[in-house]
Amino acid sequence: MVAVSSVVYVAEGIVPFPVPGGKWGFSNFLVLYLSAFSKFSDALLLAISKSLLGSILSGSIFTPGFFMGFFGSIAAALVQSVLAKTNLFGVFGLSLIGMVSNNIVQFFVGSLLIGSRAIYMLLPLVMILGTFSALANAYLASQTQKIIGDML
C-alpha cells in the first residue's frame, strides 16, 4: 500500500491542476481505505510513509510543500478514522471530511511557513476541486475493499 500510494503521489505531480502548485490528492485513497475499513494506526502509518517515500522520490523532502502535505495527510487519517467509528457517514462522507481537514491543515501550515494569511484565498477553490477528488478516492477505496475482501 505504501508503494502504490507513493507512486500515485509522484505520478499525480505531473497531472495538471487548476490552482498552481496544487495536486488532486489521489494518493490519499488508501489512507481513506485504511481509515474506513481498518485501524487508525494503519492509516497513520500509511499517511506518514507515503508522504516520506513519495517526497523522497519526487525530490521534495523537507521542503515547505512537504510539510503541508505531511500534516494534511495525518490530519485526514485522524479525522477519517475517528468518524469511521461513529458510522455516521458512508465512505464518500468520510472522504469528503478527509479532504476538508487535509486542506484546512495544509493551508494552516502553509500560512505559518509563508507568514501570511493570503494563501487562504485559494482554499475555497481548492476545496471545490477537492470534492471531485473526494468522490474518486471514495470510489477507489470501496473498490479496494471489494478486491481485498474477495481475496480473503
Added chain:
Amino acid sequence: MFDLAERRGKVFLSKNDVLLLLIVFVVTSTLYIWSVWVKNANTSYSKGIVVRVGGEEIFKIEEAGEWQIKNRDGKYLTTLHFDGEKVWVTESDCPDKICEKTGRAGPGGSIICVPNRMIIEFKKITDSDQGVDIETW
C-alpha cells in the same frame, strides 16, 4: 455494488453524506464568490508592491519596472515585473516554478512561492495612508 463495504457497516453513500456534500458545496461556493469579490474590489489596495519572505518584508516596489529579488542572505529568489497595474514573475530559482505559472496578479491578488516561503502582493492602504488622523465615531 459495494456489498462488502455494506457488510462492514460502511455504505458508499449515506443520507448524511449527501447532507454533508450540500454543506461543503454551499460553504465553499460562498467563500469562493467572496474571495473573487475581494480580489476585484481593489479599493483598499495601493499601486505599490510588497515582497515578504517568511512574513518579513524584504522589498518594496512603487514604480513600474523589472527587479531581481534576493533574500536577506543575498540569495537570488526571483525576477519580478511590475507595469504599474499588474505584477508577474518571469524567472525563479525554485523547482516548482509555481510563481511563474501564477501569471499576472492585480490589486487584491498575490503570487505565492511556497518553496521560498515568499509572497508578492499589493500593499494595503492603511488609515494613515488615507490621511485619517482622527475618527469621531
